[in-house]
Amino acid sequence: xxxxxxxxxxxxxxxxxxxxxxxxxxxxxxxxxxxxxxxxxxxxxxxxxxxxxxxxxxxxxxxxxxxxxxxxxxxxxxxxxxxxxxxxxxxxxxxxxxxxxxxxxxxxxxxxxxxxxxxxxxxxxxxxxxxxxxxxxxxxxxxxxxxxxxxx
Amino acid sequence: xxxxxxxxxxxxxxxxxxxxxxxxxxxxxxxxxxxxxxxxxxxxxxxxxxxxxxxxxxxxxxxxxxxxxxxxxxxxxxxxxxxxxxxxxxxxxxxxxxxxxxxxxxxxxxxxxxxxxxxxxxxxxxxxxxxxxxxxxxxxxxxxxxxxxxxxxxxxxxxxxxxxxxxxxxxxxxxxxxxxxxxxxxxxxxxxxxxxxxxxxxxxxxxxxxxxxxxxxxxxxxxxxxxxxxxxxxxxxxxxxxxxxxxxxxxxxxxxxxxxxxxxxxxxxxxxxxxxxxxxxxxxxxxxxxxx
Ligand SMILES: Cc1cc2nc3c(=O)[nH]c(=O)nc-3n(C[C@H](O)[C@H](O)[C@H](O)COP(=O)(O)OP(=O)(O)OC[C@H]3O[C@@H](n4cnc5c(N)ncnc54)[C@H](O)[C@@H]3O)c2cc1C
Numbered sequence: 046x047x048x049x050x051x052x053x054x055x056x057x058x059x060x061x062x063x064x065x066x067x068x069x070x071x072x073x074x075x076x077x078x079x080x081x082x083x084x085x086x087x088x089x090x091x092x093x094x095x096x097x098x099x100x101x102x103x104x105x106x107x108x109x110x111x112x113x114x115x116x117x118x119x120x121x122x123x124x125x126x127x128x129x130x131x132x133x134x135x136x137x138x139x140x141x142x143x144x145x146x147x148x149x150x151x152x153x154x155x156x157x158x159x160x161x162x163x164x165x166x167x168x169x170x171x172x173x174x175x176x177x178x179x180x181x182x183x184x185x186x187x188x189x190x191x192x193x194x195x196x197x
Numbered sequence: 198x199x200x201x202x203x204x205x206x207x208x209x210x211x212x213x214x215x216x217x218x219x220x221x222x223x224x225x226x227x228x229x230x231x232x233x234x235x236x237x238x239x240x241x242x243x244x245x246x247x248x249x250x251x252x253x254x255x256x257x258x259x260x261x262x263x264x265x266x267x268x269x270x271x272x273x274x275x276x277x278x279x280x281x282x283x284x285x286x287x288x289x290x291x292x293x294x295x296x297x298x299x300x301x302x303x304x305x306x307x308x309x310x311x312x313x314x315x316x317x318x319x320x321x322x323x324x325x326x327x328x329x330x331x332x333x334x335x336x337x338x339x340x341x342x343x344x345x346x347x348x349x350x351x352x353x354x355x356x357x358x359x360x361x362x363x364x365x366x367x368x369x370x371x372x373x374x375x376x377x378x379x380x381x382x383x384x385x386x387x388x389x390x391x392x393x394x395x396x397x398x399x400x401x402x403x404x405x406x407x408x409x410x411x412x413x414x415x416x417x418x419x420x421x422x423x424x425x426x427x428x429x430x431x432x433x434x435x436x437x438x439x440x441x442x443x444x445x446x447x448x449x450x451x452x453x454x455x456x457x458x459x460x461x462x463x464x465x466x467x468x469x470x471x472x473x474x475x476x477x478x479x480x481x482x483x484x485x486x487x488x489x
Contacts, residue, residue, distance in 0.1 A: 059406075106398065118390055121398045125406060146395055190400045191388050195425045196331030196361045 054078065055152040058099045059125045060176055068172045075159055076152040081145045087128060088139040094131035095156045100124055103149025108142040120187075121146065130177045132156035133163070209320070209416065209442060212313035212475055213252060220455060222260050222306030223248070227299045228281050233367050237332065238297040239272060239285045242307060250275040251282070252314030253339035254446060254474045259284065260306030261295035268469070269296075270336035270448070271310060274343050282307075285335035285367060311455070313474040315340040315418050315444060324352040324410040326438075328429045330359050330401050330421025334367050336446055336473075337420050345378060353415075355382035355408040359401025359425070362387050363394045382408050401425060405432045412437030420446040427484065430477055440478035447473050447480070 055061075055076045061069045078101070081087070087098055087105060100122060107120045119141070122128060128151075131139050137156065163170030223245035231239045242259075251271050260266040273283035288297045299305065317340050325344055329337050337356075344354055356375065360366045366385065375383050384404045386397035397404065401421070417433050419426050426445050433443050447468050449461055456470030464483040466472065477484070 104397075116392070118392065118394075118398055121386075121396075123397075123407065187400050187403050190402070190424070190428055193424060194361065194388070195400070195422050196359065196365065196388070 054101055055099065058101065058152065060099050060127050060180075064172050064176070065168075068169050071162060071166060071169050072154075072159070072173065075154050075162065077154070079151055079153045081149045081151065083145055083148050085149075086142070086144045087151075088131075088141065088143040090139055090142050092139050094129060094137045094139050096129070097132045097154040097156055097159055098128040099152040100126045100128065101150040101152060103145060103151075104147040105143050105149055106146045108144070110142070116142075120184075127177070127180050130181055133160065133174065133177060209316055209476065212471065212479070213254075213316050213319065214313050214471075220308065222258070222266075222308040224304050225307050227301055227303050227305065230299060230301060233285065234365050236289075237285060237287045237367065239283055240296065240299060241273075241281045241283050242305070244278075244280055244282050245307060248282075249310065251310035253317050253343055254315035254336055255310040255312045256336070256473065257282070257284065257307050257309030258311065259292075259296055260308075261292050262306065264295045265292040266306070267292045267296070268311075268448070270446075270473075272335045272338050274339035274346075276343060276346055277339075285332065285338075287332050311469065313472055315446075315474055316416060317343045320416040321347075321350045322352070323442075324415040325354050326405075326408060326410055326415055326417045326433070327354075327356045328358075328401060328405075328417065328419045328421070328433075329356065330425035330429070331361065331365065332367070333419075333421030333425070333446070334358055336448070337418060338368065338371075340418055341375070345375070345381065348378075348380065353382070353408075353410045354380065355384070355410060357384050357386075357401055357404040357408065359386045359388070359404075359421070362389050363396075384408065400428070402428045402432045405429070405436060413439070415442060417443045419443065420448075423447070423449075423484075430484075440481060441476050443477040444474055445477055445480070445484070447475065447484075 055073060102124050104121050104123045106118050108116050108118050110116045128143055163173055225243045225245050227240055228243055229241040233239055253274060256268045256270045258266050259269050269284045269286055271282055272285040286293050286296050288294050327337055344351060386399055386401055386404055390398055415438050417438050419429050430443055449468055456467045461468035
């Protein structure tokens, strides 16, 4: 059982902003709050995407590695951000490495349980998918601006 | 909707337009040169006789004899010194190449100050969010210096600064000092970095959700490449900052600086004579923002 103050922390995450109360309750019932030390991995490219994270505090870096250019840090995410959508979309494999660059507190969800909830209650499924789509859309827009090399 | 606050009721001006400066250049000595990044230098010039106190956001026309004359923003505040004026210059072509190769003691032509200014004094009582991209920090620097000098007169203060890589960041020593100023939200981000960088990575607009301010009672000062200003303005509008309280500086190419030649015309406005600082609602139709 997650202590009540923990739930409060997670409930105020922007991912839940303006969602219907019963959806928030259902999703929150699966949340586990967890602390990661600096340098811990949340996801590794190619591994099964078995979790979903909402960052409560701290910073994580998203990295991609290529054989010749090595690791490339693409982005950092912090409090208020969501990490990962691969858990929802087959084949459920991470597409990036994500690790903490500072001690980080997250709300963590078991992907299988969350998928099961979304499948069994399509109202929850709809809102979770819609919210994730907003996250994806914002990230895509940011990536496009970044591609323009706008400070050059 | 509740009653408007005092700040909302006091209409902010479309642009702050100080008195017009002379058209003939004075010749002034270079007092100091500092290399900031691989392509950008800050040079301090002696202040000419009779040069009026400039306002944050204004620019000078700098003339490299035999090469040409270009507009360059003033990177220092009149509060900082009565004897010298700083300019931060990126080497892009013939004139800026010459200006960034100057040595201490050499002489160049200067006329100014020209143009409209950031509404620094006019924003007292409001929250102020400064968004800078790349070299755009230079014309904002005097505004930041002035805001911090009178910190207590403002609500929340934030600087969001984005650059291409950590090596492209300007004024790093000063950023370090600003970081320790209480009650000043300073967020710096870069587009790319290796693992030695522990700060943010991502475009400067991704920082906007991370700062605390009251949108209705905020004045935003935005300067950077136009594409960056376009996205920053869009996000500030989305966050609820009124268009008339968002100021941008348009540093498009201009020539005469006094509204004669028409080179920098933007709709009915001349960037040199009416700008470079504009309230966004004034220039929105000519700025490439399609969705308002
Ligand atoms: C109000 C104002 C304030 C400015 N403040 C600064 C400043 O603080 N520091 C600074 O380094 N520069 C500033 N600029 C830009 C600066 O004036 C130009 O970089 C300069 O005129 C280029 O001259 P040049 O002979 O070196 O290069 P040019 O040979 O004229 O140009 C070289 C290249 O730079 C591009 N270019 C020229 N001017 C601009 C411009 N305004 N914007 C974008 N691209 C341009 C040209 O298209 C060309 O590709 C400012 C411009 C304005 C209008």
